[in-house]
Amino acid sequence: MxxxxxxxxxxxxxxxxxxxxxxxxxxxxxxxxxxxxxxxxxxxxxxxxxxxxxxxxxxxxxxxxxxxxxxxxxxxxxxxxxxxxxxxxxxxxxxxxxxxxxxxxxxxxxxxxxxxxxxxxxxxxxxxxxxxxxxxxxxxxxxxxxxxxxxxxxxxxxxxxxxxxxxxxxxxxxxxxxxxxxxxxxxxxxxxxxxxxxxxxxxxxxxxxIEPTTITYNGLFGRAEGIRPGDYYAFHGVGPIGLTGMNVARAAGAGAVIAFEPSDERRDLARELGFEYVFNPVETDPTQAVAQVTDGMGVDVHVETAGAVAQTYPAIDETLAETANVVHISNAGEPASVDLRQYQANAAQVYGAEGHTGDRIFTGVIRLMAAGKLDxxxxxxxxxxxxxxxxxxxxxxxxxxxxxxxxx
Ligand SMILES: [Zn+2]
Ligand SMILES: [Zn+2]
CATH class of the missing domain: 3.90.180.10 (Medium-chain alcohol dehydrogenases, catalytic domain)
Known part of the structure; x- marks a missing residue:
C-alpha cells in the first residue's frame, strides 16, 4: 500500500x-x-x-x-x-x-x-x-x-x-x-x-x-524546357494532380488546355473550373479532339498524369506538335511502348518528373496563388x-x- x-x-x-x-x-x-x-x-x-x-x-x-x-x-x-x-x-x-x-x-x-x-x-x-x-x-x-x-x-x-x-x-x-x-x-x-x-x-x-500543385509545376517548369505562353497543353488523366496542373497551365498563359478523363464527375469538375476542352477518351478519339482544338497543329505540352500508359501514349505519340514536350508525372508500374519515330520526326522529347524540391518551385506556386491566378x-x-x-x-x-x- x-x-x-x-x-x-x-x-x-x-x-x-x-x-x-x-x-x-x-x-x-x-x-x-x-x-x-x-x-x-x-x-x-x-x-x-x-x-x-x-x-x-x-x-x-x-x-x-x-x-x-x-x-x-x-x-x-x-x-x-x-x-x-x-x-x-x-x-x-x-x-x-x-x-x-x-x-x-x-x-x-x-x-x-x-x-x-x-x-x-x-x-x-x-x-x-x-x-x-x-x-x-x-x-x-x-x-x-x-x-x-x-x-x-x-x-x-x-x-x-x-x-x-x-x-x-x-x-x-x-x-x-x-x-x-x-x-x-x-x-x-x-x-x-x-x-x-x-x-x-x-x-x-x-x-x-500547394504540395500536389508543385508536382506538375516542377514537371512543366523545373524539368521540361522551352514551354511558352500560348502553348497548347493536353492533360491525360485529371485527378487532383491533373486538375491542379491544369490550373498551373492556365496561369502560365496556355493557348488552350485540353483534358482527357474517363470519370464523369471529374470531367464535370474540370468544366466547372472553367475548362472548355474536356473529353472522355473512351468515347472521343483523342487524336481527333486534338486536331479539332489545335487546328491540326498538335499539342505543345502533353502531361501524363493518368498512369494508363497503354492508352495514353498511342494518343500522345500521334498528336505531338513540332518540338513538343511530354512531361511524365504518373508512377504507373507497367512499361509503355512509345513510337520513337514520332519523337524523332517532330523533334519532341519526354521529361520524367518527380518531386518538387528547390528550383523556385514552391515560391512559384505560392506567388501564383497569392496573385489570384491559381485558385x-x-x-x-x-x-x-x-x-x-x-x-x-x-x-x-x-x-x-x-x-x-x-x-x-
Ligand atoms: Zn501527394
Ligand atoms: Zn543527402
Missing part, C-alpha cells in the same frame, strides 16, 4: 488526466506486417530498418487505426506545426489498399507503423532553438522529402534524391495527426495567400493544395474529420473528387 504522503505528492504535482491530455495527440497510424516476397531482393538496410524501397514487395496487411500517441517535441532544427488541413493523396490510397496477395499497392518508400499524410497546412506552435525563419503563429505548408545536405546527390543540387532521405508521411511521421514536427528547411510560409483569400480558413485550405479552392470537393480518415481515403479512391481534405 502507498503511504498517503507519496500519493498526495504525486497527485498535487500533476493530476494524471491533465498530463495525458497535455502530452498526447490523436494520430492516424498505418500499420502492416513486414514480410518481403520471396522473389524480392531485399537489401541489408531494408531488412534491418524496414524502411522499404518498394512497399508492394515488402509490406503485407496494411491497416489504419487511430491512436493517442505522444505529441512530438521539435528537435533543435525543427518546427512543431499544429495541423489544420491534410489532403488525401493517391499514395495514401495505394498504401492502404492491398492486392490479391494482401501486399500494399504502393511501390515506393515506406516504413511502418507510421503516421501517414503529407499534403498539409497548419500553424507554427513551437520552434527548436536553432530555428531562425519561423515563429509561433506563422501559417505554413511543407515539402515532403527531408534531405541531409551532405551526400553526393544533395551536394549536386538533387536534394529530392538525397541518399539519406526521409519522407514525411511515408518513412517518418506525417500530418494525419494533430501535430507534426518538420525540419525548418522543408517549411514554406503561406502568409502571401492573405492577398488572395480573406479568411484564415480559406488560406489554410488553399495552402493544403484550387473549387477543387476541394469533400472534407472529413481526422477520426474519419479511413472514410476519407475510401472516398478519394472512388476517383470522383477533385481533392479530399481531412480537417484536423
Amino acid at each position: 502507498f503511504s498517503s504522503d507519496i500519493l498526495e505528492a504525486t497527485v498535487t504535482i500533476i493530476p494524471l488526466w491533465d498530463s495525458v491530455a497535455y502530452i498526447t495527440m490523436k494520430a492516424v497510424i498505418l500499420d502492416g506486417e513486414w514480410d518481403p516476397r520471396p522473389e524480392y531482393e531485399c537489401s541489408e538496410t531494408e531488412a534491418d530498418t524496414h524502411k522499404s524501397n518498394n512497399g508492394s514487395q515488402t509490406w503485407k496487411h496494411p491497416a489504419l487505426h487511430i491512436e493517442n500517441r505522444e505529441k512530438p517535441t521539435p528537435e533543435s532544427d525543427e518546427v512543431l506545426v499544429k495541423v489544420r488541413y491534410t489532403g488525401v493523396c493517391g499514395s495514401d490510397i495505394s498504401m492502404t489498399h492491398a492486392d490479391g496477395d494482401r501486399y500494399m499497392h504502393y511501390s515506393a518508400y515506406v516504413n511502418l507503423p507510421n503516421v501517414i499524410g503529407h499534403e498539409f497546412s497548419g500553424e507554427v506552435v513551437e520552434t527548436g532553438e536553432d530555428v531562425q525563419s519561423f515563429s509561433k503563429g506563422d501559417l505554413v505548408t511543407s515539402e515532403v522529402t527531408s534531405y541531409c545536405g551532405r551526400c553526393h546527390m544533395c551536394r549536386n543540387g538533387f536534394n529530392g534524391h538525397c541518399e539519406n532521405f526521409e519522407q514525411l508521411g511515408f518513412t517518418i511521421p506525417g500530418a494525419f495527426a494533430e501535430y507534426v514536427a518538420v525540419p525548418e528547411i522543408l517549411l514554406w510560409d503561406v502568409s502571401p495567400l492573405e492577398k488572395a483569400y480573406k479568411s484564415k480558413d480559406d488560406i489554410l485550405k488553399a495552402a493544403a493544395t 484550387n479552392l473549387p477543387l476541394v470537393t469533400s472534407i472529413f474529420d481526422l477520426e474519419e480518415a479511413d472514410t476519407a481515403i475510401e472516398q478519394a479512391s472512388k476517383r470522383v473528387d477533385g481533392k479530399v481534405l481531412i480537417e484536423v
Whole structure:
C-alpha cells in the first residue's frame, strides 16, 4: 500500500488526466506486417530498418487505426506545426489498399507503423532553438522529402534524391495527426495567400493544395524546357494532380488546355473550373479532339498524369506538335511502348518528373496563388474529420473528387 504522503505528492504535482491530455495527440497510424516476397531482393538496410524501397514487395496487411500517441517535441532544427488541413493523396490510397496477395499497392518508400499524410497546412506552435525563419503563429505548408545536405546527390543540387532521405508521411511521421514536427528547411510560409483569400480558413485550405500543385509545376517548369505562353497543353488523366496542373497551365498563359478523363464527375469538375476542352477518351478519339482544338497543329505540352500508359501514349505519340514536350508525372508500374519515330520526326522529347524540391518551385506556386491566378479552392470537393480518415481515403479512391481534405 502507498503511504498517503507519496500519493498526495504525486497527485498535487500533476493530476494524471491533465498530463495525458497535455502530452498526447490523436494520430492516424498505418500499420502492416513486414514480410518481403520471396522473389524480392531485399537489401541489408531494408531488412534491418524496414524502411522499404518498394512497399508492394515488402509490406503485407496494411491497416489504419487511430491512436493517442505522444505529441512530438521539435528537435533543435525543427518546427512543431499544429495541423489544420491534410489532403488525401493517391499514395495514401495505394498504401492502404492491398492486392490479391494482401501486399500494399504502393511501390515506393515506406516504413511502418507510421503516421501517414503529407499534403498539409497548419500553424507554427513551437520552434527548436536553432530555428531562425519561423515563429509561433506563422501559417505554413511543407515539402515532403527531408534531405541531409551532405551526400553526393544533395551536394549536386538533387536534394529530392538525397541518399539519406526521409519522407514525411511515408518513412517518418506525417500530418494525419494533430501535430507534426518538420525540419525548418522543408517549411514554406503561406502568409502571401492573405492577398488572395480573406479568411484564415480559406488560406489554410488553399495552402493544403500547394504540395500536389508543385508536382506538375516542377514537371512543366523545373524539368521540361522551352514551354511558352500560348502553348497548347493536353492533360491525360485529371485527378487532383491533373486538375491542379491544369490550373498551373492556365496561369502560365496556355493557348488552350485540353483534358482527357474517363470519370464523369471529374470531367464535370474540370468544366466547372472553367475548362472548355474536356473529353472522355473512351468515347472521343483523342487524336481527333486534338486536331479539332489545335487546328491540326498538335499539342505543345502533353502531361501524363493518368498512369494508363497503354492508352495514353498511342494518343500522345500521334498528336505531338513540332518540338513538343511530354512531361511524365504518373508512377504507373507497367512499361509503355512509345513510337520513337514520332519523337524523332517532330523533334519532341519526354521529361520524367518527380518531386518538387528547390528550383523556385514552391515560391512559384505560392506567388501564383497569392496573385489570384491559381485558385484550387473549387477543387476541394469533400472534407472529413481526422477520426474519419479511413472514410476519407475510401472516398478519394472512388476517383470522383477533385481533392479530399481531412480537417484536423
Ligand atoms: Zn501527394
Ligand atoms: Zn543527402
